[in-house]
Amino acid sequence: MRFEIIGGSFPAANVILNAGETVITQSGAMAWEDADIEMSTNAEGGLLKSLGRMFSGASLMFVRHTARRDDSHITFSASFPGTIREFEIDADHEYYAQKSAFLVADDTVVVDATVNSNFWAGLLGGEGFVLQKFTGEGSVLAEIDGSVVEMELAPGEQIKVETGHVALFEGTVTYDVESVKGFKNIFFGGQGLFLTTLTGPGKVWLQTLTAQDMAEKLIPYIPHSSGSSVNVSSGKSSD
Numbered sequence: 001m002r003f004e005i006i007g008g009s010f011p012a013a014n015v016i017l018n019a020g021e022t023v024i025t026q027s028g029a030m031a032w033e034d035a036d037i038e039m040s041t042n043a044e045g046g047l048l049k050s051l052g053r054m055f056s057g058a059s060l061m062f063v064r065h066t067a068r069r070d071d072s073h074i075t076f077s078a079s080f081p082g083t084i085r086e087f088e089i090d091a092d093h094e095y096y097a098q099k100s101a102f103l104v105a106d107d108t109v110v111v112d113a114t115v116n117s118n119f120w121a122g123l124l125g126g127e128g129f130v131l132q133k134f135t136g137e138g139s140v141l142a143e144i145d146g147s148v149v150e151m152e153l154a155p156g157e158q159i160k161v162e163t164g165h166v167a168l169f170e171g172t173v174t175y176d177v178e179s180v181k182g183f184k185n186i187f188f189g190g191q192g193l194f195l196t197t198l199t200g201p202g203k204v205w206l207q208t209l210t211a212q213d214m215a216e217k218l219i220p221y222i223p224h225s226s227g228s229s230v231n232v233s234s235g236k237s238s239d
Contacts, residue, residue: 001015001017001021001023001104001105001106001138001139001141002015002016002017003015003016003086003141004016005084006075007077007078009081009082010077010078010081011077011078011082011083011084012031012075012076012077012078012084013075013076013084013103013104013141014073014074014075015073015074015075015076015104016071016072016073017037017065017066017067017071017072017073017074018067018070018071018072019067019068019069019070019072020066020067021066021067022064022065022066022067022106022107023064023065023074023104023105023106023107024062024063024064024065024104024105024106024107024109024111025062025063025065025076025102025103025104025105026061026062026063026102027041027061027062027063029063029076029077029079029103029104030063030065030074030075030076031075031076031077032074032075033065033072033073033074033075034067034072034073034074036067036068036069036072037065037066037067037068037072037074038065038066038067038068039063039064039065039066040063040064040066041061041062041063041064042061042062042064062111064107076103076104076141078103078143079100079143080143080145080209080211081145081146081209082143082144082145082146082147082148082207082209083143083144083146083147083148083207084103084141084142084143084144085141085142085144085148085168085205086139086140086141087134087139087140087141087142087168088138088139089105089109089134089135089136089137089138089139089140090137091137093170093171094133094134094135094170094171095133095134095140095142095168095169095170095171096114096131096132096133096134096168096169096171096173096175097131097132097133097134097142097167097168098131098132098164098166098167098168098207099130099131099132100143101132101142101143101144101167101168102132102134102140102142102143103140103141103142103143104140104141105134105138105139105140105141106137106138106139106140107138108136108137108138109134109135109136109137109138109139109140110134110135110136111132111133111134111140112132112133112135113130113131113132113133114130114131114132114133115130115131131175142167142168144167144168144205144207145167145207145208145209145210145211146207146208146209146210147207147208147209148167148205148206148207148208149205149206149207149208150203150204150205150206151203151204151205151206152200152202152203152204153173153198153199153200153201153202153203153204154200154201155200155201156199156200157199157200157201158197158198158199158200159197159198159204160178160195160196160197160198161195161196161197161198161206162195162196162210163177163194163195163196164210164211164212165206165207165208165210166196166198166204166206166207167205167206167207168204168205169198169202169203169204169205170202170203170204171202172200172201172202173198173199173200173201173202173203173204174198174199175196175197175198175199176196176197176199177194177195177196177197178194178195178197
């Protein structure tokens with residue numbers, strides 16, 4: 001898959017396909033395309049796998065885009081300000097990713113959902129409960145919110161991360177969710193009840209921005225009734 005990233009902080013991936021080449025994406029990701037690209041929509045892997053992907057933040061149905069001539073262009077836009085990164089998938093390299101990370105991939109890549117092995121901690125931990133899993137062979141383009149920080153963990157090396165800041169990690173990395181210890185830490189630390197623990201060996205990609213944090217920052221500027229409006233510059237609302 002050939003591509004170029006455009007759009008700066010609000011990125012999109014412009015993918016160039018040869019005749020007969022196919023990429024897969026989720027519903028609604030395509031922004032624009034050449035007229036000679038064919039589109040087909042189906043439930044990859046059957047109903048159960050489709051439902052699992054839906055809980056991981058992907059759409060119920062996958063869309064296949066196939067070029068009918070060489071140098072056909074199709075553009076996929078990210079859903080959030082940030083970064084688009086390419087990851088190469090093969091038998092020795094599989095990846096786990098945050099919800100809604102998947103943007104587009106070669107049709108030889110398999111996108112599935114996986115559940116955190118620590119069921120209750122994962123469930124209460126929020127975003128870390130269900131992850132996307134990339135296997136198969138080929139390239140996948142993934143969305144990372146904000147800027148990306150890449151780290152390589154040595155065997156046994158650990159880092160603790162606020163769950164929403166985990167973007168992707170290699171399949172060799174052990175992932176778990178643990179509770180924050182201490183009464184004051186829980187109620188006044190501002191980090192929530194759970195943190196993600198990543199244990200090496202392997203690479204991890206962290207993101208500097210989360211959709212939840214941005215939403216919380218915007219809440220004070222959202223009108224609370226149909227009869228009021230918000231003056232963003234002053235922070236005051238008026239009727």
